[in-house]
Every structure is written in structure tokens, then in C-alpha cells.
Amino acid sequence: MIPPHDNSGVIPTAGEGCSDYQEDLVRFVDGELQGTDLRRFEQHLETCTECRREVSVFQSLKGELQAMGMKQPEIPGGSVWNDVNRKVARPIGWIFTITGFIMYLVYAIYTFVTSSGNLFEKLMIGLLVVGFVVLLATVAWERIVDYRTDPYKGVEK
Amino acid sequence: MVAEVERELLRKCRAGNWEAYEPIVRAYEGRLFGLALGIVHNGDDARDLVQDSFVRAFKSLELYDSDRPFIAWILGVCRNLCIDFLRRRKFSYSLDADGEGQPIQVPDQRARTDREAVDGETRTLIWEALGGLSEDHREVLVLKDMQELEYCEIAQILNVPQGTVASRVYYARRALRESLENMGVDYP
Ligand SMILES: [Zn+2]
Numbered sequence: 001m002i003p004p005h006d007n008s009g010v011i012p013t014a015g016e017g018c019s020d021y022q023e024d025l026v027r028f029v030d031g032e033l034q035g036t037d038l039r040r041f042e043q044h045l046e047t048c049t050e051c052r053r054e055v056s057v058f059q060s061l062k063g064e065l066q067a068m069g070m071k072q073p074e075i076p077g078g079s080v081w082n083d084v085n086r087k088v089a090r091p092i093g094w095i096f097t098i099t100g101f102i103m104y105l106v107y108a109i110y111t112f113v114t115s116s117g118n119l120f121e122k123l124m125i126g127l128l129v130v131g132f133v134v135l136l137a138t139v140a141w142e143r144i145v146d147y148r149t150d151p152y153k154g155v156e157k
Numbered sequence: 158m159v160a161e162v163e164r165e166l167l168r169k170c171r172a173g174n175w176e177a178y179e180p181i182v183r184a185y186e187g188r189l190f191g192l193a194l195g196i197v198h199n200g201d202d203a204r205d206l207v208q209d210s211f212v213r214a215f216k217s218l219e220l221y222d223s224d225r226p227f228i229a230w231i232l233g234v235c236r237n238l239c240i241d242f243l244r245r246r247k248f249s250y251s252l253d254a255d256g257e258g259q260p261i262q263v264p265d266q267r268a269r270t271d272r273e274a275v276d277g278e279t280r281t282l283i284w285e286a287l288g289g290l291s292e293d294h295r296e297v298l299v300l301k302d303m304q305e306l307e308y309c310e311i312a313q314i315l316n317v318p319q320g321t322v323a324s325r326v327y328y329a330r331r332a333l334r335e336s337l338e339n340m341g342v343d344y345p
Pocket of ligand 1 (some may be wrong): 017021042047048050051052089
């Protein structure tokens with residue numbers, strides 16, 4: 001069916017009313033124009049040298065872009081799977097490691113406290129271990145603070 | 158990739174089995190790399206962006222609507238990361254006088270015969286011209302003519318109506334042609 005505003009009986013001068021056809025023109029080049037729209041545009045093409053020229057330019061540009069073979073080029077350095085795997089698996093690994101460590105710690109403390117042996121000896125060993133853990137924790141905390149104030153952070157908005 | 162196999166692998170991924178993710182990554186990394194390279198125009202950055210896209214997608218798999226092809230969704234994730242990357246780069250370079258001073262890499266896929274040398278030269282010019290277009294124009298040409306997606310798919314990725322996509326494609330092609338003409342390539 002021809003839409004009422006169709007002016008196929010009139011021969012327009014080149015370029016007149018072409019701006020109405022911009023979307024149709026690219027859809028036509030990309031093979032996505034159908035039905036009435038397609039027929040209307042084809043009628044316009046018959047009378048419009050400007051649009052015919054534009055269609056042929058666009059077709060050759062499209063052809064050249066496709067010929068570059070950039071749909072799925074080879075990745076320099078090969079597959080990204082190993083890097084993805086590391087980044088995806090690492091958080092899961094941390095959860096297991098930390099859970100295991102805490103469970104082990106609780107068990108060790110329980111065993112230590114309930115074991116036979118004199119109180120003084122337990123106190124000495126206990127102080128040594130607690131002191132060591134506190135030292136380790138402060139060093140780790142400094143590292144985390146350093147990492148957070150990394151200048152790279154400033155790059156983000 | 159066969160749709161049922163893909164669905165089954167993604168179901169396992171959602172359950173936290175990251176090893177099921179490997180065939181998915183290997184199947185689509187080339188597509189993502191093509192998209193990222195087209196948009197950011199630098200191989201190393203494109204590779205990093207592909208990696209980040211897959212990591213980001215894995216972490217937000219619950220947002221993926223399984224009625225849609227996975228490739229369309231992950232291309233969208235990758236496109237968003239590429240645009241963020243370009244904005245960040247522009248921001249961090251805004252103090253430099255020469256703006257986006259990144260070297261442009263021309264993809265060179267194979268050894269050339271004489272005939273291909275001529276084609277190669279045109280490709281180099283087109284690649285350069287593409288790199289000089291605005292972000293909006295470049296991405297829409299990469300999605301349409303390099304990734305060979307349909308208007309409806311591009312509309313979903315860019316989150317704009319199909320008409321807007323068509324009109325962007327129109328102006329992008331005009332801009333590309335103009336830029337090639339400025340480089341001395343004539344179109345009849
Ligand atoms: Zn016309």
C-alpha cells in the first residue's frame with residue numbers, strides 16, 4: 001500500500017526531501033528495509049541521483065569495513081582465559097583459605113587451653129603467639145593503607 | 158556455540174563453578190576483542206578490556222536475561238567498559254595539549270601480495286579515519302559493519318531506539334566518507 005504522502009507521480013529535483021529518507025537509506029544499504037518502506041524508498045531512488053550516489057558510497061564503505069576482517073581478530077598474547085580464571089577464582093580461593101584458617105585457629109586455641117601442662121608455660125607461649133600476630137597484623141595493615149592511597153586511584157573520577 | 162550447551166554452562170557458572178566459564182570465554186573473546194579494538198584503537202588496552210568484561214560479566218551473571226543471546230549481552234558489557242575507559246583516558250589526558258595521543262595500531266592479519274598491498278593501504282586509511290571519528294560514530298560503525306549486528310541488537314546494546322541507531326549510522330558513514338576524502342581518498 002502506498003502511503004498518502006507519497007509523491008511518486010512528481011519528479012523531485014535532486015536532493016529535495018532527501019533528509020526524510022536518511023534512516024531508510026541506511027536500512028536499505030544494510031538490507032533491513034522491508035515492505036512499504038522499501039517500495040517507497042526504491043521509488044525515491046529511481047528519481048533521485050543524490051540518494052543513488054549516497055547508497056553506492058555507503059555500500060562501498062560498508063564493504064571495506066567488513067573486508068578488514070575485524071569481527072573476531074586474533075588476540076595478541078593469546079587467549080585471556082588464564083587471566084580471567086585467576087581473577088574469577090581468586091576471591092573464591094580467599095574465602096576458602098580464610099575460613100579454613102579461622103577454623104584451624106579456633107581448634108588450635110581450644111587444644112592449647114585444654115591441654116595438660118602448667119599455667120605459667122601456657123602464659124609464656126600465649127604471649128609470644130599474640131605478640132607475633134599483632135606485629136604481623138600491623139605490618140599487613142600498613143601495606144593495605146599504602147595500596148589504597150596508590151596514585152593510580154587519582155585517575156578515577 | 159550451541160544454545161543448550163551455552164545455557165547449561167552458564168547455569169553452572171551461576172552456581173559458582175567458574176571452570177564452566179572457560180568454553181564461554183574462549184568462544185567469545187575474539188568477538189569482544191574485535192569490538193574493543195575498534196572502539197579504543199589500541200591492542201593492549203583492548204585486551205585488558207576484554208579480560209575485565211569477562212570478569213565483570215561473571216560477577217553479575219544474575220543480571221543476564223537468559224532469553225537473550227549471551228553474546229549480545231556480553232558485547233554490551235564490553236562496550237560500556239570501553240566507553241568508560243575512553244572517558245577516563247580523556248579525563249586523565251585533559252591536561253595534555255594533544256588530547257588522545259595514543260598510537261594507532263593498524264591490524265595486519267596476514268602476509269601481503271601486491272594486490273593485497275593496495276587493499277592494505279586502503280585499510281590503513283580507513284582504520285585511521287575510523288580512529289578520528291567521534292566516539293558515537295565510531296562505536297556504531299564498529300557494531301554495524303565490523304561486528305555485523307542488526308539494528309535491534311545495537312539498539313539494545315546502546316539502550317536507544319532503533320531509529321536513533323539508524324540515524325547515527327547515517328551520520329557516522331557520512332563522517333567517515335568526509336574524513337577519507339580529506340585524506341585524499343575519493344568516492345565517485
Ligand atoms: Zn534523495
